[in-house]
Amino acid sequence: MAERVHLRRLAGTSWFPVAVGIATLVAVGALVEVLLLAGVMNRYMLPLPSDVLGAFRRVIMEENILSRTGDTAFEVLTAGFLVIVFGVPLGVLFHRFRILRMALEDWVAALAAAPIVLAFPLFLVLFGRGPKTVIIIAFVYGIPPILLKTLEGLSSTRGVLINVGRSLNMTPTQMFWKIMFPSAIPSIFTGIRLSWTFCLVTVVGVEFLVNLGGLGQLINDLAERYDLPGTYAGIAFVILLSVAFFIVLERIETWLQPER
Amino acid sequence: MAATGAIAARPRKRTWLDLESGPAPSRSAVLGVRIVFAIVVIAIWEAISASGLFFGDVVPSLVKILASMWRLLIQDAFWTNLQVTALEILVALGIGAAAGIACGIILGANGFLRKAYEPFMYYFSPTPRIILFPIMIMWFGIGVESKVALGALSSFFPIALSTSAGMALIDKVLIRVGRSFRASAWQMATKIYLPAMRVPVLTGIRLGFGLAMITVLLAETKLSNKGLGYLVMQFYQRFDMPTLYALLIVLFLIAGAGNALIGRFERASR
Missing domain, CATH: 1.10.3720.10 (MetI-like)
Structure with a gap:
């Protein structure tokens, strides 16, 4: 009960939803990385997110x-x-x-x-x-x-x-x-x-x-x-x-x- | 009364910035201005065309453009390519609308999800989407699929954002009625949410249509072997300027008609 109240309070803050949005983006990136490394997704269509981050510096x-x-x-x-x-x-x-x-x-x-x-x-x-x-x-x-x-x-x-x-x-x-x-x-x-x-x-x-x-x-x-x-x-x-x-x-x- | 007269403003010289612009102009006056404006534009165009300021057919005479338009419209190539482009736009809009409405309902129904994910959509929405075309080519190839995908992606954002905003306008009583009848999620979406927010959804679809159309056509100009965008580039490369002008005018008219048609639905649903 107390946890639920705490969660509701967090959801009401301005920073928590933004943090969840960013965390989701990071999680999706990590999932794509794993799927690409495991060969489930094609690396000729989608590069590794870590490679993309590395390419930022090069670009x-x-x-x-x-x-x-x-x-x-x-x-x-x-x-x-x-x-x-x-x-x-x-x-x-x-x-x-x-x-x-x-x-x-x-x-x-x-x-x-x-x-x-x-x-x-x-x-x-x-x-x-x-x-x-x-x-x-x-x-x-x-x-x-x-x-x-x-x-x-x-x-x-x-x-x-x-x-x-x-x-x-x-x-x-x-x-x-x-x-x-x-x-x-x-x-x-x-x-x-x-x-x-x-x-x-x-x-x-x-x-x-x-x-x-x-x-x-x-x-x-x-x-x-x-x-x-x-x-x-x-x-x-x-x-x-x-x-x-x-x-x-x-x-x-x-x-x-x-x-x- | 006398006091009012005493403090009345002194008559002053009118300047062009003066607020009072007299009684509303009559319809015939408005029509007159439109006709004069059109005549002036046509006269300027013809003068430039005849002046030889630009090389060859760069600014062709309007008569030449109209003749080219006639020749274009009786060509099979125009109608075949129109079919391809129309199909791409409609499929793109269909996919974008289905995904956008679904996403908009989910975000609009949950304040937390809305706050967490809507900013991404809101800020991503006006970015130059055509630059995503290389990714679409990598994913879907150089055929119609990549154009459809780019069009769908472009139309998705305004539709999702408009649907999500529309959810906020739904009368809470309607939602409570649906819940008290123990309506399922699907029933809530089709019987309560969508009928109650048809206007913002249609507004989103109208915006989405414009974006789907422009991105599909631009993608066709970049890399394709069919469609009206491809035809634009063909005329450009052949330096067939009168037909290029004619085709662009026809495209602007099609875009205007599509916009007006969806706009009419939008107004009728109010």
């Missing part, structure tokens, strides 16, 4: 990973900042001119759902085979979320705040910069998070598909060499890096949310 030391990460980061950040520079003003424009919003908002939403990245061969022909093309594809993919979220943020400014501004006889410019824009910042940042996530996924994806540039190309190279532990380690590295990127963006977003 980091020998595959120029710092410079590759730099290439990918440059492309993601360039596309990301371009998306902010163009997406936020476009959102403001859509908010200001209601007719523009009514006429084109659905089209922008359709653009967000369209598989634009599939047009990468077109972009290659139009802009050449280089980082510029990767940045342009990521930019096109990243624009809709930030535009729509800016629009949403400005449209959902609380009426009471607008009334306060009016009662203070603010000019429209003051109203925008002192009331509407600050109130829309959390929503705009949600748009930035979504757009930057799209940018990262697109940049790594296109690099992989056309064998160009940073981390995506690394995975392609390793896979083509049939370096099994290296491929798994490379993929794990990119996934861990992406997760770290999402966590940072999410933290900033939470920090910007108004306290309720």
